[in-house]
Amino acid sequence: MLIKVPKTSAAKENQITDESVYHRRRDIIKSMGFVGASSLLSSTSAQASFFGNDDKPFKTQALDYAPDAKQVSTKLTPEEKIITHNNFYEFGTGKSDPVENAQQFKVNPWRLSVEGLAENPFSLDYDDLFKQFPLEERIYRLRCVEAWSMVVPWIGFSLAALIKKAKPLSSAKYVAFETLYDPKQMPGQKNRFAGGGIDYPYVEGLRIDEAVHPLTLLSVGLYGKTLPPQNGAPIRLVVPWKYGFKSIKSITRIRLTDKRPPTSWNRLAPNEYGFYANVNPSVDHPRWSQASERRISGASLFSRNRIDTQMFNGYEEVAPLYDGMNLRKNF
């Protein structure tokens, strides 16, 4: 019974008509003050019409950061697509539910605790998230297990820097992550149906060597500004070589542990979603192929291309992490 809920909602997402999403998105974009496809306007200049007069859009703030030094040849996904086409089941299971339902989400005050098998457990408040570690831009591909993808200019810092500060004990083999649990603010957490069958809080995990890999990012912003709530404000994980569901949003707890932690999608449908969830074009999801993906690229409905999915989402430098492992079995 519980397993059936996500199956239904996941299937629904795959079948959702582009057109209805497109028209909905137009309304939202208009309300947020975007005037053109390549607008660089901050959402602070948003008009509140879509959300109603006392229901103003969330305000993001400009960040100071070091731009991504690498010349990334791939075209960025436009900002208005990244912030209106989301998976964040705490705010509903439809792609436009998060932007519609998350604008009043309170991110300040916030507390992120770093705990468990560590010599120096600590916690960060909202301001610390932006001040304790130098911020850098990382332009990464994001590949959802549902076979769509984006190219996102994230801003954040390496998870490795945060873990180093905690001074992990040698017994720490895994890192466990937890999203905020607050059903008053997150309608999807009120009951199983609203939240797609997930048992909240949403949890995720990495092996410690994956966690300290230089590509693994804690993101606090995108497109030069703090994250909007629908993308996981105030802080979320980004693991670019794994399916998007590993990149847990709105994190309140990071725990070093000696046991492999449970992960939300694996718990819900273990035959469909593994612990590793490395992007792999040769291991299909039981209900669809993973050989290719729909790249959400241009501003127009017609500028979506089907491209081949790459092993590890193209981040081949992570391959040594899995030397000798059967990646079909450990999917």
Ligand SMILES: Nc1nc2c(c(=O)[nH]1)N[C@H]1C(S)=C(S)[C@@H](COP(=O)(O)O)O[C@H]1N2
């Ligand atoms: N807490 C939480 N984190 C989450 C999710 C979620 O539902 N809840 N969805 C995941 C999935 S399936 C994807 S593809 C990415 C989407 O991130 P984006 O909306 O910023 O593109 O967030 C991931 N993190």
Ligand SMILES: [Mo]
């Ligand atoms: Mo996803």
